[in-house]
Amino acid sequence: MSDLNAHVVIIGAGHAGGTLAALLRQYGHTGPISMIGDEPIPPYQRPPLSKAWLKGEADADSLALKPLEFYADENIDFRPNVKAVKLERAARKVKLSDGSELTYDFLVLATGARAIALPIPGADLQGVMFLRTAADAEALKTTVGPGKRLAVVGGGYIGLEVAASGRALGAEVVVLERESRLLARVANEVLSEFFRSYHAKHGVTFELGASVTGFEGEGGKITGVKLADGRVIACDAAVVGVGAHPNDELASESGLETARGVVVDLEARTSDPHVFAIGDVAHRPMPIYGRMFRMESVPNALEQAKQAACAITGRPAPTGEVPWQWSDQYDLKLQIAGYAFDVDEIVVRGDPASGKFAVFHLNGDQVQSVEAINAPPEFMMGRQLIGNRKAVNKAKLADPAVSMKEVTA
Structure with a gap:
């Protein structure tokens, strides 16, 4: 079910919502797009808030996903400082805090999460x-x-x-x-x-x-x-x-299925075929682990924006990705791939005292997750191993002298 002339309403102007709006145009959507954001500025990168912004190395302009004029140039109706207050799915209508309302053909919930x-x-x-x-x-x-x-x-x-x-x-x-x-x-x-x-x-x-x-x-x-x-x-x-709590009240109050977030499939579609949910608010399938999970990360927001954009425009679904995230502290870069589900053993590669090492979480001889400190090869190869489910040799994995390309059994 796709219609390149459909009216798409995006509730939320964070990383997920802003990315989706741009992708829809990139993928050939010609219909109206409305994006509702409760902040006064257009979508921006959030991870630098706890780092570059605090240190005065970034501001709203430098962190913006797109310059403000992009939305007008692409005929995207961006409405800042407005919240969605009620979703009427039968009428395909959403009511906004400024008293206005929008009807939609497709609605995308990108409402994120709030601090507890x-x-x-x-x-x-x-x-x-x-x-x-x-x-x-x-x-x-x-x-x-x-x-x-x-x-x-x-x-x-x-x-x-x-x-x-x-x-x-x-x-x-x-x-x-x-x-x-x-x-x-x-x-x-x-x-x-x-x-x-x-x-x-x-x-x-x-x-x-x-x-x-x-x-x-x-x-x-x-x-x-x-x-x-x-x-x-x-x-x-x-x-x-x-911690954070998903902003899923609009969904639950309208009768959509929720479970610590809005339940979606691999197209980011909810229990209502006309409604999608992406980013921090979505409780999504994780095929690698055979379970559902809610992820709070920029890569997840980008992946789900692609999923929804493809579904709305009728493009083939994007290839599934291994989840990942990062954290920068001082001169340390922590890169994490996967999640430590069903782990029965941990292998440490390298010496933590050196400030360059990786921790691999295993289920049997398969890598479930890797946490890499200043160790890009371990992160990149670890992510591949999580995705392809190849067995590893634990002794080789624990030995930094052995190339990561040679750790498979």
Whole structure:
């Protein structure tokens, strides 16, 4: 079912939504395209918010996916500062926060995810921040600096990236993590200890096994973070990075199938053939692992934008990709391919002390995931091994003297 003259309405102007709008035109769609965004600026790259933007090395113009005039030139009706408030699928109509409404032939939900707020006292104090948008990054950049103390609540990748940028700006940084180690939900112990040690060398302090019970302040502004043991960690600002929740309410309220995100197929199509969902909000199939999963990454947003664009324009479905993501901290580049599902063994290749190594997660003799620190060959070949499901020789895999091209059994 495709129609190059159909009206496509895209709800969400993030990386997924912006990419889809451009791809539709690239793939020959001639019909009207409307893109609804709740921020005042056009789609932009979000990963640099916790790095380049905080350090003053990037701004809205340099991070924009396309210049603003692109949307007018391509006859894409971009509507900033507007939200979708109700979806009426029977009438194929969506109502917007400015009182207007749009009818559609195809609707694409690219509504992303929002930071999880802590339901604790003081959460509304000035200086309690998140880092999901350009506005968040700008507010944080004007707050941290020499002589300032930044508390980061959550020791995941976003928290560690913020910590690294905070140190680069000259602020004192303390990371507060509820679990007994960093990255407890997303990485193995080898990587957790490596990042803890590396950040400590750069002056970051840690409170592990520390449950945050409240924020304290004076005059409406934060002055400290209160822990369950009664201690108060003094700070000038606190960034909360404890995860994200998919913005799937519009879908669920309209009766679409949801499961920690909007359920879609490999065309990014929902249970309604006229509605798609892409990016952080989508709960999608992962054929490599034989399961469904919601991914928060730029590569996933791009892949699903391609899937939806192909389905809408009648092109053949794109080839499936091995999921991947990255994190930049100081002079470290972490590249991750795949997910550590159904893992029964871990193989470390290289010496973590050297700052160049990789951790392979195996199921039997097949690679499920690889986490590579400053090790591009291990990442690239590891990604291929995940995709082609070739068996590896574990002894060769663990030996850095053996080329990655020679590790297959």
